[in-house]
Amino acid sequence: MSETAEHEVVGSEVEPAEAAGDDGERRDETLSEQERERRAAALAEVRVYGDPVLRSRASEITDFGPELASDAERMVGIMRDALGVGLAATQLGVLRRMLVFAAGADATPTALVNPRIEWTSDELATAEEGCLSLPGVAVDVERPLHARVRGLDIDGEPLLLEASGLEARVLQHEIDHLDGVLTLDRTDRAQRKGAMRALREGGSFSPEREPEPERDDD
Secondary structure, three states: OOOOOOOOOOOOOOOOOOOEEOOOOOOHHHOOHHHHHHHHHHHOOOOOOOOHHHHOOOEOOOOOOHHHHHHHHHHHHHHHHOOOOEEEHHHHOOOEOEEEEOOOOOOOOEEEEEEEEEEEOOOEEEEEEEOOOOOOEEEEEEEEOEEEEEEEOOOOOEEEEEEEHHHHHHHHHHHHHHOOOOHHHOOOHHHHHHHHHHHHHOOOEOOOOOOOOOOOOO
16 A cells, blocks of 8 residues: 555455444453543543434535644544544544554555545455444445555545555545445344344343354364
8 A cells, every 4th residue: 555544444454353444442351441431531532323423425625734633633533542554534423534544553644635546456356344333333344455545645635545455444434434424324123123123222232153163173
């Protein structure tokens, strides 16, 4: 890929045990008390399922300057504290076409303005995706394994991303948010039904997996 790129964002393809999307959540027992407090405060900023803004299409950004840079910095901070790999402005109730992502622990967070998918590969991959706006829910989503995304940086300069694997998935996930599309729209009927029930009841949902066969080490 030509640039380091958002959310879990969502970057190398996707290891089976790793959920993609913007919900890069670690197990609670691995978090310090301070990390848990920061995460709770960050999640309180994120709009969740049922909020109409999540079904709205964001508008193109035409003004670049210190205010936009400040908004991007805030988004990166919320993404990091929430332990996500990507975040779209609509998830914070801001209907502007900007996202941030960092597809991996060592990735540099990147802000992308007015992103558009220019090309996707015919090769597809299915992976489990979580989402900060769908708390407790993860579903299987099939997406192109490779994607070329064009946009602008926070100074209005052109930016081209050649992404594969997890990064390509994260970018597609976040651009979906800017178009009012959720992972619920991209999974199969059975998973959508189970996920929506969990969201209504305040429960959790993730796809059932077939148990791995026992190994015979003899």
